[in-house]
Amino acid sequence: MVSASVAGRLVRSALVWIVLVGLAVVVLYPLIWMFLNGFKTNTELFDKPFALPSRFGWENFVAAWQQGVGKFVLTSVSLTVLATFFTEAIGAWAAYGLTRVRIPLNRTFTVVVLAGLMLAPTVALVPLVKMFQGWGLYNTFLGLLILYTAFRVPFTVFLMRAYMMDLPLEVDEAAAIDGASRAAAFWRITLPMSKPIIITTIVLNVLTNWNEYLFAMVFTSGTGLQTLPVGLADLMSKNGTQYPLVFAGMTMAAVPMVILFFVCQRYFVRGLAGGVGK
């Protein structure tokens, strides 16, 4: 009896490892393939898709960078950084207002801000194009910046509000007794205490902005303003014969976000758990 249950446990544990490791291979193999393809020549890519590149030179990466990826990266970085900054500022102010400040119709405003969570950007696409054409924001960096900022506000407030609700009120009261103004309490007490959720939302907003495609494609068509995702898709349709170049570009687009995730992982998981699980 004992040996049967031991054998059963061994089989089970072997199955567990086969599933876990097998999936890890399914996830990692295509990514490694993508990275290696950036070093191949076109012939190598087509004739021996599984083989290692014959040599590791960075020519494809350099060529991809010069053929536009450098410019796309610049656009994507500035857009991501600025939009994330504005979303964080607007979101933190609103979350503070909704949780710490007495405001009339507080509940109504909460619903108004959070209801934005469920709206798909596609639903607003046609009127936004029309509006931005009228305001001269179509095909501009500013236009894209506004869209990226606005559409991330509900999710950011959602997570920050859940976090700030759990912060002890005593510190606010102590600050008030010490004569600190509301603004000072926000900047010097609540904001520093919210560091984990701020990091979480920054990571999520950076990921979303860096990877955004719909707005970038519709609002910057055929200009020098393409972001990395749109630029890469263009690069492929234009450079249909130079696949290794496209792979090099894809690797350059993916690596920064993977690094960001691993660096911020600890905070990210905790903050996400606190907000979404509530």
Added chain:
Amino acid sequence: MTTAPASIRPAVARDVKPVRNRQPVHSRERWRNIVWLIPALAVLAVFVYWPLLQNIVFSFLKWNIYSGEQTFVGGANYAELATDPIFGKALLNNAWYALISIVVQVFGALALAAIVESVRSERMRKAFRSIYFIPSAISLTVAGLLFYFIYQPQSGMLDAFLTSMGLGQYAQAWLGHESTAIFAIIAMSQWQGFGYSVLLFSVALQRIPVELYEASAIDGVGPIRRFFSISMPLVREMTGLMMIVTISGAFQVFNEVMVMTSGGPNNSSQVLGTWLYHAGFLNNDFGYAAAIGVAIFVITLILAILQLWMSRSRRVEW
């Protein structure tokens, strides 16, 4: 008094006011506090809610963007929706997207999270969770382009793999056939997104008190029954949330379809988002595009209401 678990502690900030606000504050001063919300309310009103309302109005117009001509046509765009076979096809494709994503990214991810959490070594658990999450960090565009190559008939990895396994007869142009294109895209999307769900479910599972597992172990309950009778009921709230988020996401798909097939071949992989884009920006039919937008809005609205209703009535406490 001992500290209560977080779930049964009263929500602090919503009801209890800070000390200095206990005296009735002059209402004008309270209205002045609205400055905290003004930036958020302003950007949402102008760039999210106003376009949404306009979209509903637009859906009753026939409108050419280049000539600027607008005519009120009543429900004509909606009548067109009802008879448009590609709209029906798109709806069906979104439904497939939702169904497969629920199986893989909700129930599959939950089971997988339970398996990951059953591993003894904390470091291995963390390693698996992180590896599975990597595709979620890279963009759908990059993932879509990558799988575009993987699905290629000659140089692609998938067909080469099938051939090397002696399954060459199944090798085909996965994105080039009407019957397989949408499913090839959906498969890519599962690869890209399941790690995110595993991460969330892992966190939810970690919050289940260890005592419950210990008690069940003493009672001689095996791991599979433990999963169904302890883990699953106790993460029910997260499961419900994930289902709604997943279905809602499945009806908003755009990016990967656009990158991999643009809805082709012969509109077979069209989804609501790409069909809206097609109608508005390739056929210049803004009114019809707006009507598709309203359809997406109604579907996501119903799902959001469902989510609110579920989170209120199915709160699990322990």
